[in-house]
Amino acid sequence: MARIVLSDEFGRQFAGGQTRFDLDVKNVRHLIRELEEMFPGIGEHLEAGAIAIDNEIIPDPWLNPIKPNSEVFFLPPIKGG
Amino acid sequence: MAGYEGKAFKWVGTRPVRPDGVDKVTGRANYGADQNLAGQLTGRILRSPHAHAKILSIDTSKAEKLPGVKAVITGKDFPQMHRGVLPGDEGVNFHYLSSNIMARDKALYDGHAVAAVAATSAAIAEEALALIDVKYEVLPHVIDVDDALKPGAPLLHDDIFTTGVNPKPDKPSNTVQRVHMALGDANAAFKDADIIVERSFKSKTVHQGYIEPHAVVAEWCEDGQARIWCSSQGHFMVRALTARLLNMEVAQVRVMPAEIGGGFGGKTIIFIEPTAVLLARKAERPVRIVMSRDEVFRATGPAPGSSIDVKIGAKKNGMLVAAVGEFRFQAGAFPGSPLGPACMAAFGPYALAHVTSAGYEAVTNRPLCFSYRAPGAPLASFAVESVIDEIAQKLNIDPMEMRIMNGSKEGTQMVYGPKLKAVGNLECLKAIKNHPINKIPLGPNQGRGLAAGFWFNLGGQSSAVVNIAEDGTATIMTGSPDIGGSRASMALMAAEVLGIDYSKVRPIVGDTSAVGFCEITHGSRVTFATGMAIIQAAEDVVLQCRQRVAAMWEVDVEAVVWEDGHARPAGANAGEQKPLSLAQIAARAARTGGPLVGKAAINAGGAGPAFAVHICDVEVDPETGGVKILRYVASQDAGKAIHPSYVEGQIQGGAVQGIGWALNEEYIYGADGRLQNSGFLDYRIPVASDLPMIEPIILEIPNPGHPFGVRGVGEVGIVPPLAALANAISRATGVRMMDLPMTPPKILAAIDAKK
Numbered sequence: 163m164a165r166i167v168l169s170d171e172f173g174r175q176f177a178g179g180q181t182r183f184d185l186d187v188k189n190v191r192h193l194i195r196e197l198e199e200m201f202p203g204i205g206e207h208l209e210a211g212a213i214a215i216d217n218e219i220i221p222d223p224w225l226n227p228i229k230p231n232s233e234v235f236f237l238p239p240i241k242g243g
Numbered sequence: 244m245a246g247y248e249g250k251a252f253k254w255v256g257t258r259p260v261r262p263d264g265v266d267k268v269t270g271r272a273n274y275g276a277d278q279n280l281a282g283q284l285t286g287r288i289l290r291s292p293h294a295h296a297k298i299l300s301i302d303t304s305k306a307e308k309l310p311g312v313k314a315v316i317t318g319k320d321f322p323q324m325h326r327g328v329l330p331g332d333e334g335v336n337f338h339y340l341s342s343n344i345m346a347r348d349k350a351l352y353d354g355h356a357v358a359a360v361a362a363t364s365a366a367i368a369e370e371a372l373a374l375i376d377v378k379y380e381v382l383p384h385v386i387d388v389d390d391a392l393k394p395g396a397p398l399l400h401d402d403i404f405t406t407g408v409n410p411k412p413d414k415p416s417n418t419v420q421r422v423h424m425a426l427g428d429a430n431a432a433f434k435d436a437d438i439i440v441e442r443s444f445k446s447k448t449v450h451q452g453y454i455e456p457h458a459v460v461a462e463w464c465e466d467g468q469a470r471i472w473c474s475s476q477g478h479f480m481v482r483a484l485t486a487r488l489l490n491m492e493v494a495q496v497r498v499m500p501a502e503i504g505g506g507f508g509g510k511t512i513i514f515i516e517p518t519a520v521l522l523a524r525k526a527e528r529p530v531r532i533v534m535s536r537d538e539v540f541r542a543t544g545p546a547p548g549s550s551i552d553v554k555i556g557a558k559k560n561g562m563l564v565a566a567v568g569e570f571r572f573q574a575g576a577f578p579g580s581p582l583g584p585a586c587m588a589a590f591g592p593y594a595l596a597h598v599t600s601a602g603y604e605a606v607t608n609r610p611l612c613f614s615y616r617a618p619g620a621p622l623a624s625f626a627v628e629s630v631i632d633e634i635a636q637k638l639n640i641d642p643m644e645m646r647i648m649n650g651s652k653e654g655t656q657m658v659y660g661p662k663l664k665a666v667g668n669l670e671c672l673k674a675i676k677n678h679p680i681n682k683i684p685l686g687p688n689q690g691r692g693l694a695a696g697f698w699f700n701l702g703g704q705s706s707a708v709v710n711i712a713e714d715g716t717a718t719i720m721t722g723s724p725d726i727g728g729s730r731a732s733m734a735l736m737a738a739e740v741l742g743i744d745y746s747k748v749r750p751i752v753g754d755t756s757a758v759g760f761c762e763i764t765h766g767s768r769v770t771f772a773t774g775m776a777i778i779q780a781a782e783d784v785v786l787q788c789r790q791r792v793a794a795m796w797e798v799d800v801e802a803v804v805w806e807d808g809h810a811r812p813a814g815a816n817a818g819e820q821k822p823l824s825l826a827q828i829a830a831r832a833a834r835t836g837g838p839l840v841g842k843a844a845i846n847a848g849g850a851g852p853a854f855a856v857h858i859c860d861v862e863v864d865p866e867t868g869g870v871k872i873l874r875y876v877a878s879q880d881a882g883k884a885i886h887p888s889y890v891e892g893q894i895q896g897g898a899v900q901g902i903g904w905a906l907n908e909e910y911i912y913g914a915d916g917r918l919q920n921s922g923f924l925d926y927r928i929p930v931a932s933d934l935p936m937i938e939p940i941i942l943e944i945p946n947p948g949h950p951f952g953v954r955g956v957g958e959v960g961i962v963p964p965l966a967a968l969a970n971a972i973s974r975a976t977g978v979r980m981m982d983l984p985m986t987p988p989k990i991l992a993a994i995d996a997k998k
Contacts, residue, residue, distance in 0.1 A: 170424060
């Protein structure tokens with residue numbers, strides 16, 4: 163199963179303080195859907211931020227595959243200047 | 244994607260003349276204000292003189308009756324936007340965006356637009372503004388971020404409920420969000436430290452200081468289409484936001500990119516374009532709006548001020564054991580500060596097992612704070628690098644050796660989660676360590692300062708087209724505005740792949756109807772991401788050439804290789820064929836399948852983070868507190884420098900803007916909440932006579948996420964200078980400056996206080 167890590171704010175706001183989960187998901191779309199089912203309302207916030215899969219920050223993630231041993235971090239949105 | 248590892252480049256890494264250079268030095272280049280259409284009117288915007296006020300009424304009747312006035316608009320002419328952020332809107336609150344462009348019920352800062360006119364001359368437009376009667380009820384205002392966070396502070400919005408906290412507040416406040424990220428347990432780890440230094444830092448709002456003011460020409464067509472000419476960091480962004488704010492279909496808006504006289508993040512959002520379109524629609528004539536410098540300062544998107552606490556603990560040998568940063572950022576009148584990236588980037592140069600990075604964002608009665616080169620990172624770095632330097636000083640350890648000892652590298656886990664891939668932090672440090680500047684003896688009142696900086700760099704969506712003409716020359720087109728010499732870099736990459744001379748490639752920035760979507764030019768992304776699109780589009784041409792030659796030679800495409808701009812037989816099996824050049828293949832294009840057009844549309848990932856290390860020598864006049872920069876050296880990892888001169892320019896430009904931020908630049912507000920220095924005479928940016936030669940050192944640690952190894956180079960150069968200067972001044976004077984800018988009166992007061 164992939165290791166999923168929410169930011170502390172999302173953990174506090176939606177997941178009762180928990181930030182780490184082990185989930186069996188195929189891609190980012192499935193992951194967000196799964197988290198939305200677990201914590202209603204979190205999905206739109208997750209989509210507005212950035213995601214790092216296996217140490218690479220992915221722009222506009224959606225169909226990107228998540229492997230069984232992947233590590234996924236949800237990050238605040240990053241905007242450049 | 245083809246691999247280029249180990250390939251000797253012919254064009255990449257060279258320094259040819261920029262393709263837009265002649266137009267710029269001869270004055271032929273068209274900037275935002277240069278567009279002129281038949282019947283064009285002059286637009287002017289009326290702005291609030293109050294920092295915070297209810298708008299009780301706006302009477303435009305006298306202005307409308309003035310001869311020569313063709314249109315007057317207020318907030319009522321703008322479509323109402325949904326309050327809040329809708330799913331799919333990528334976090335953009337269009338109600339706030341629209342309300343920033345034209346105030347509705349309240350003016351939220353000095354300079355907030357409240358009405359606009361279009362008239363047959365600038366004089367008439369100005370006269371009309373004076374005839375608009377706005378009745379205000381002045382409200383208490385709040386300027387400072389720490390004041391805005393306090394309970395009972397004047398409230399800007401009734402719909403901001405702090406996010407990131409639990410339980411969710413039931414009352415609105417100025418506090419937009421709480422961000423918190425941690426690795427390990429910093430508070431527990433401090434017990435292992437031999438030394439702990441904890442300091443607080445303040446900084447003021449600064450402006451990007453681009454020389455070209457915002458300018459737009461808008462034309463409304465009878466069939467409901469709008470055409471916009473403007474300079475921006477992304478004409479697709481201008482199209483999308485303008486269409487949304489005016490309830491138009493995106494394809495009904497066409498935006499033509501002008502040359503841009505600087506942006507640095509400040510032109511990644513819109514301020515006047517929808518206003519110009521509405522005026523043009525109402526007047527039924529084109530309208531041009533050009534901001535004055537006063538308007539640029541008062542009503543665009545400067546970088547936020549901040550209030551920061553940093554606590555770092557270390558062992559006696561200099562090894563860091565724990566760090567905590569608490570970052571409080573202004574957001575201006577609407578949310579949007581770079582708090583998240585600041586928290587993420589603050590400790591980037593260090594491998595820390597125990598680190599917490601957290602903060603708050605608060606709205607204030609200032610113009611919307613927006614992006615400025617590596618948004619958030621310079622302020623965070625100023626605080627962190629100052630404390631690192633103080634620890635080294637207290638432990639009597641070489642600050643360079645302490646940074647190398649603790650430096651982040653491939654495999655280091657960052658506070659925001661992921662581990663670094665191949666990066667050049669240690670290489671940047673060692674390049675500065677080995678520089679001759681370290682051997683130059685310092686005199687009285689002189690000091691040497693060092694600082695490191697980190698920035699993520701971004702990828703994202705880009706499109707590119709490579710059109711091969713019948714003589715084998717190439718026109719290449721992207722939708723990425725060129726704000727740092729990117730056209731030259733695009734041409735170099737295309738020439739490299741196609742195997743033709745750089746002079747045979749003509750790069751163009753296409754308008755929104757001519758080329759596929761490109762995200763804004765930000766995040767140091769263009770040479771990386773749009774460059775990747777150009778490489779793929781050129782590879783598409785190469786593949787087509789090989790296919791056509793294979794058909795001519797009646798062999799499989801694998802039997803044709805592309806080398807040095809020619810199709811050649813891959814081996815003896817392909818037969819004794821004479822190589823064919825791109826020009827020869829292009830000449831036969833009509834007979835082999837039609838025009839040679841290569842295309843690519845990508846969403847590029849794999850942007851490699853950037854590191855930079857700066858060192859400087861200063862002399863502080865003990866009588867005046869004035870700082871003279873004697874020497875300045877900056878090292879930066881470019882991955883692969885496509886055009887080294889422009890990489891050097893980015894390094895130097897970032898350093899100079901950081902120097903201004905460190906020493907002089909600040910928004911100064913009066914007690915009435917009005918900006919007092921909205922011009923370059925009173926808002927002092929560095930000029931050439933203030934500066935030594937900024938010596939750039941380019942390092943090339945290839946980014947594995949790009950075929951040529953490219954990393955973005957545009958932003959990280961502004962991260963280290965604030966702390967490098969602060970550390971040098973500290974070493975020169977014996978006092979540590981923790982309040983930016985470090986102006987002569989502040990330094991003198993600190994020196995006097997120490998006596």
